[in-house]
Amino acid sequence: MTIEDGWTDGAGGVDRTPGNRSRDALRAAQMYYLQDLTMNAIARELRTSRSTVSRLLSMARETGLVQIQVNNPSDRAPALEQQISRRFGVEAHVVPVADSVNDSEVLDRVAIQAARTIGPLVDSNAIVGVAWGSTLSAVSHHLTRKQTHDSTIVQLNGAGNTQTTGITYASEILRRFGQAYGARVEQFPVPAFFDHAATKTAMWEERSVRRILDLQRRMTMAIFGVGSIGAGIPSHVYSGGYLDREDLETLETDEVVGDVATMFFRADGTHRDIVLNTRSTGPELDQLCTVRRRICVVSGESKINGLRGALAAGLATDLILDEGSARRLVHS
Structure with missing residues (x-):
């Protein structure tokens, strides 16, 4: 038996070929999670190293062979989740994070839990709208594979600006979602904001654009973050050259506190008569509210x-x- 890059190819050992790696990941996961064997015991049985077993277990989690669920023994959500659910009428998932953790690490931990929460909710024949942004980019890196059929990932808002097409940034996020769920990806190749509201009105009559808008109207799920000008990790729409000084002044005049998919709103949730929304390519917020599941x-x-x-x-x-x-x- 020889060992190469942590994978053995001897008889009875671990094989480096993709199909057999998946098989061995499943075997290792069954022994570790169902039989309570230690990694050292699994390594002896598979005739490989402990580090290889660790990688097999990681592969089992990343590819969806293993899904970890933590059940509250009291069948009640923790206090913070309960308070949020009662007050705001949403299903809340609070990620435990110590106050000493920096913004970047907080984002990573939230992204990991979000990815694991979203996975079980994505079904076959789904149309899932995804907004680009710093938070969703982080989530996309942690998605666990789940095979679905006839599902579609559709981009919620355009990504181009005067400095870049935005295609690479947005398409990478959508590609990861599509790859994770075996879904078709539909991009929205328009700018995040048109220079003139009349241009948007004309473009929305084009058949190629209307096809994407129709998919958005038929969404079964939408996934998005909240944009904010003063965030510790700046929202991409505010840091990526999408808004000039005049736009930012207009948002201040309109008393805007944030956005979802580049559609802006005030502290009380109102969004009508916000000038920049007439030029934005994001979904109308009233329309977004009709989507059955909005994460x-x-x-x-x-x-x-x-x-x-x-x-x-x-x-x-x-x-x-x-x-x-x-x-x-x-x-507060």
Whole structure:
């Protein structure tokens, strides 16, 4: 028996070919999670190293062979989740994070839990709208594979601006979602904001654009973050060259606190007569509210004003957020 890059190819050992790696990941997972064998015991049985067993178990989790679920023994959500659910009418998932953890690590932990929460909710024949942004980009890196049939991932808003087409950034996020769920990906190749509202009106009559708009109208699920100007990790729409100084001044005049998919709203959830919305390519917020499941993912207390506005507008049915943000949401 020889060992190469951690994978053995001897008889009875671990094989490096893709099909057999999946088989061995399943065997290792069954022994570890169902038979309570230690990694050392599994390594001896598979005639490989402990580090290879660790990689097999990681592969089992990443490819969906293993899904981990934590059940509350009291069958009741923790206090913060209960308070948020009662007050805002959403299903809340609070990610435990210590106050000492920096913004980047908070985002990563929220993204991991969001990815694991979203996976079981995506079914076959689904049309899932995905908004691009810093938070959803992080979530897309942690998605667990789940095979579905005849499902579609559709981009919620355009991504181009005067500096870039935005195609690479947005398409990578959508590609990861499509790959995770075996779904077809439909991009929306328009700018995030048109220069003139009349241009948007004309473009919305084009058949190629109307096809994407029709998919958005038939969405069964929408997944998005909340944009905020003052976030610890700046929202991509505010840091990526999408808005010039005049646009930012207009948002201030309109008392905007945040956005979802580049559609803006005020602290009380109202969004009518906000000038920039007439040029935005995001879905109308009233239309978004008709989607059966709307999953909002938020990381960082600096987004709290935007989150309150989004909840006041009724944009979310499910909310995944870090513990610090959850405390501020219910106590301030």
